[in-house]
Each structure stands twice: as structure tokens, then as C-alpha cells.
Amino acid sequence: MSVLRVLSHWGDSAISWDAERAANGDREAEAAVQEAERIFATERARGATAFRVQAGRTAERLERFDPTAAEIIMVPRVAGG
Amino acid sequence: MGLSLSETVLLGLALLAAGGLWLIVHQPRWLAQCFGAAENLTAADRLAAEDRANQLLRQLLHPDEYERMMQRGYLEVSSPTIPGRSYRIPYPQGLVDVFDHGIATLRLCVVPTRWVPDHDLMIMHKLFIEGDEARYLRVANQFPAGTARLVSPMARKVDAFHQSDKRFVDEPVICND
Numbered sequence: 662m663s664v665l666r667v668l669s670h671w672g673d674s675a676i677s678w679d680a681e682r683a684a685n686g687d688r689e690a691e692a693a694v695q696e697a698e699r700i701f702a703t704e705r706a707r708g709a710t711a712f713r714v715q716a717g718r719t720a721e722r723l724e725r726f727d728p729t730a731a732e733i734i735m736v737p738r739v740a741g742g
Numbered sequence: 743m744g745l746s747l748s749e750t751v752l753l754g755l756a757l758l759a760a761g762g763l764w765l766i767v768h769q770p771r772w773l774a775q776c777f778g779a780a781e782n783l784t785a786a787d788r789l790a791a792e793d794r795a796n797q798l799l800r801q802l803l804h805p806d807e808y809e810r811m812m813q814r815g816y817l818e819v820s821s822p823t824i825p826g827r828s829y830r831i832p833y834p835q836g837l838v839d840v841f842d843h844g845i846a847t848l849r850l851c852v853v854p855t856r857w858v859p860d861h862d863l864m865i866m867h868k869l870f871i872e873g874d875e876a877r878y879l880r881v882a883n884q885f886p887a888g889t890a891r892l893v894s895p896m897a898r899k900v901d902a903f904h905q906s907d908k909r910f911v912d913e914p915v916i917c918n919d
Contacts, residue, residue, distance in 0.1 A: 668854075668862045668865065669858065670791060670857050670859075671787075671790075672792070672793070672795045672797075672862065673794060710873075712869040712872075712873045712874075713873075719872040720869045720872040721873050734865065736865070736866045736870065737855060737866075739852050739853065739855065739870065740853060740881060741852060741853075741882050742852065742853035
């Protein structure tokens with residue numbers, strides 16, 4: 662299962678999907694992927710930055726939504742304080 | 743006995759005014775969200791958010807790394823692009839210390855523009871350092887090593903929110919030292 666997490670004042674909100682089932686044409690999984698992609702685009706438009714996270718590896722910045730990523734974390738816009 | 747047109751208009755205006763007054767007095771959460779206004783968190787909301795953020799941080803870190811962070815009071819992240827550089831992200835928040843070959847060289851302040859729980863702040867620093875260090879350094883306000891950040895009136899204002907039962911989540915976090 663893949664998951665997209667958006668950091669917010671609630672901790673984080675998450676949406677998950679099964680990339681394999683989506684690739685095999687499962688409608689429910691495809692709908693979950695589309696919803697995750699929509700959230701990704703909305704948050705990017707608000708200035709958030711997305712990172713691909715994998716256990717044992719350093720985070721990698723994502724410019725585009727990747728449905729095959731195991732975990733994506735979106736961080737709100739940052740500024741110098 | 744039917745109402746005349748002017749009476750109907752007046753009644754409609756009165757109802758609109760009453761509705762507007764009710765919205766101003768009660769400020770329902772859904773309406774504030776629609777207009778992107780600041781939302782208040784209760785103490786219980788905040789505790790739940792911190793708990794959730796802590797769970798995510800635990801999940802992202804190796805158990806040894808999490809334990810070390812709790813013992814030392816900071817999370818150490820190595821620079822992926824600058825040899826010999828490491829960042830110490832203070833737990834739960836504050837200025838990030840930069841070490842080059844073991845010598846403190848800089849202090850950085852990077853904050854999200856919307857309030858997030860303290861543990862999410864640590865996740866934010868770690869992800870940015872690992873995934874987009876150049877931008878992280880570009881965005882950061884940089885201070886010489888060893889300096890303390892003076893507390894500004896704005897920081898005092900935010901501290902007051904921190905101590906109160908409710909917080910304005912759109913208040914940016916200040917790098918208190």
C-alpha cells in the first residue's frame with residue numbers, strides 16, 4: 662500500500678492506495694490514486710513541498726505525483742523565521 | 743392578509759441581518775474554513791495532533807535514532823551534499839545548529855507558514871535537509887554559531903498563545919531559543 666501524508670495542524674492527514682491494483686485497472690484503487698493526485702496538486706498550489714520517504718534511505722524531493730511511491734509526505738510552505 | 747412588496751423586502755433584509763449577526767457571533771468552524779480564516783484549536787485538539795505527529799516521527803526514525811534524540815535533545819541529520827556537515831535539529835523546536843567537521847558554524851531558523859505540531863516541525867527539518875538542502879539553506883534565516891535569538895514582541899505574543907487553552911493555527915512558529 663502507498664500513502665500520501667499532508668502535515669497540518671491536525672498532525673497529518675493521510676490517503677492510501679494500492680498501486681498494483683490501480684495498475685491492474687481496479688476502479689476503487691484508481692479512484693484512490695486520482696484523489697491522492699488531486700490532493701497533491703492542491704497542496705503544491707498552496708506552496709507545499711513533497712518528499713518521497715523510504716525506510717533506510719534519505720528523503721527525496723518530488724516535483725510530480727508518483728503513484729508508485731511507497732510514502733509521500735507533504736510539508737507546508739516554509740520561510741525564514 | 744398578505745404583505746406588501748416593501749414589507750417583504752424589509753422582512754428579507756431583517757432576516758439577512760439577523761443571519762449575518764448570528765454568523766459573526768458564533769463564527770462556525772466550517773465557515774472559517776471556507777474563507778481560509780485562522781482556526782482555533784482546543785487543548786484537546788492540540789494534544790491529539792502532537793500525539794499523531796509523534797507517531798509519524800517515530801515511524802520515520804530508526805528506534806535507536808529516536809532514543810538518541812530523546813536522550814540528547816536533538817536529532818542529528820548529515821548533509822547529503824556538503825562533506826563533513828551535520829545539522830542538529832533541537833527537540834521539540836528551536837534554532838537548528840550547523841556543524842562543519844564537528845565545529846559549530848551557523849544557526850538556522852526555518853519555520854512553516856502555518857502552525858504544525860512540534861514533532862511535525864522536526865519532520866519538516868529532516869525532510870528538507872535530506873531532500874532539498876540547497877533550498878533549505880536559501881530560505882533559512884542564518885545566525886552566527888553561539889548566538890541566541892532575541893525574543894521579539896511577536897515571539898512573546900505567540901508564547902502567550904502557547905500558554906493559553908486555544909491557539910491560532912495560522913500563527914507561524916518562531917524559532918525560540
